[in-house]
Amino acid sequence: MREPEFLTKLEDSGLSDRPPGGDSVVLVHVDFPFGQMQEDLGELHELARSAGAKIAAVVTAKKQTPEAKYFVGSGKAEEIRDVVASCHAKLVIFNHVLSPAQERNLGNLLQCRVLDRVGLILDIFAQRARSFEGQLQVELAQLKYLSTRLVRGWTHLERQRGGIGLRGPGETQLEVDRRLIRDRMKVIGQRLTKIRKQREQSRRARRKAIIPTVALVGYTNAGKSTLFNRLTGATVYTANQLFATLDPTLRRIACPQIGPVILADTVGFIRHLPPSLIEAFQATLEEVREADLILHVVDAHDENKLFNIEQVNAVLKHLQADLVPQLVVYNKIDLCPELSAHTDLNADGAVKRIFISATQALGLDELIKVIGDALNCGMVERSIVLTPKEGALRAKLYQRGVVVAEQIDEQGNSHLTVRMPLHEAEKLQEGNE
Secondary structure: OOOOHHHHHHHHOOOOOOOOOOOEEEEEEEEOOOOOOOOOHHHHHHHHHHOOOEEEEEEEEEOOOOEOOEEEOHHHHHHHHHHHHHHOOOEEEEOOOOOHHHHHHHHHHHOOEEEOHHHHHHHHHHHHOOOHHHHHHHHHHHHHHHHOOHHHHHOOOOOOOOOOOOOOHHHHHHHHHHHHHHHHHHHHHHHHHHHHHHHHHHHHHHHHOOOOEEEEEEEOOOOHHHHHHHHHOOOOOOOOOOOOOOOOEEEEEEEOOOEEEEEEEOOOEOOOOOHHHHHHOHHHHHHHHOOOEEEEEEEOOOOOHHHHHHHHHHHHHHOOOOOOOEEEEEEOHHHOOOOOOEEEEOOOOOEEEEEOEOOOOEOHHHHHHHHHHHHHOOEEEEEEEEOHHHHHHHHHHHHHOOEEEEEEOOOOOEEEEEEEEHHHHHHHHHHHO
16 A cells, blocks of 8 residues: 655655664663553563564663653653663664653654654554555554654754744645645545445344354454464464454354354454554454454463453443453463363353463363353244245254254245344344234
């Protein structure tokens, strides 16, 4: 996909925020005592490696609250400047969200590019998006991010100082770029709206065919795509890195108790996922909200797994998918000698969580059974009558495996007894009346 002309112009001038792979970078992490500013240093390492950066040094600090000018104190900022000079680093990445003014002030002091956590995640998404829809979604998020930082791209031009005869060309160029961004965002929005309508048509077709959907969600690098490949026989790209895959993939699997089931692999979540990305991937993540069951995949080997579960649940709540039935799947038990493939039940006898290994194919048969049992909850039996002209629907019901009994009368009408989820049975009965 061809990039907008003004983005190409910024890259050619060396003023773009996109870090080329292999750059020598300095990481900066500030330890805050509590609240939304807390981040994980290990996760910053993984994000930087996923972006293709070469980590030259790490600078850490402790603060109660961020400073307005440099985010860190002036003394720590000078320390970062010395580290950058000694390492000949081309880029400094902060493990926090910086304001445009803080980025500009730090860039002037450090004499190199400065990128915050949001910009780093956006760069990874830009590298990994493969489908046309994914590229559009990422570009939209990048443009929203870039629109607040345009002032950095034209430091070689005059600034408007006010007064008659004192208006320079710099402000004019900035306004032109802002207009280009607005126009491009409008075009992307129109294309995504069209794609969203196409997705909704596909969902309506699945609902009409009465095929349930199971969505895989989880913290990034929890092993969702590996599990997806194991269950479906697909070849979705997998790697031991954050955000290895972005584009949603849907495949059909056979569930003995239910019949055909659509399995949807979605983008991985991360703590403090930028709101612009959640908004940009809204069409993709609608698969989660419309699912009949959510498989919440957890890395059992991750020491921060409980915190990661909270982060994923927070995103699900933001997507209004927190009421969808959820099954917690602890993956990667092959890395935990104390764990084995098994299922934990709660006091009511319902499945609380299941332990598996996607890479070693441990516990997958039990997982399929548990998925079927979960989709079977709320199943009801209904009697319907189909005329000879409705043979296609009769064939679909048999293909789905929901027909319990059938009798054919003298007129050739089929009197079927079907067993399926309540909301699907109601839809089927409404259409049959």
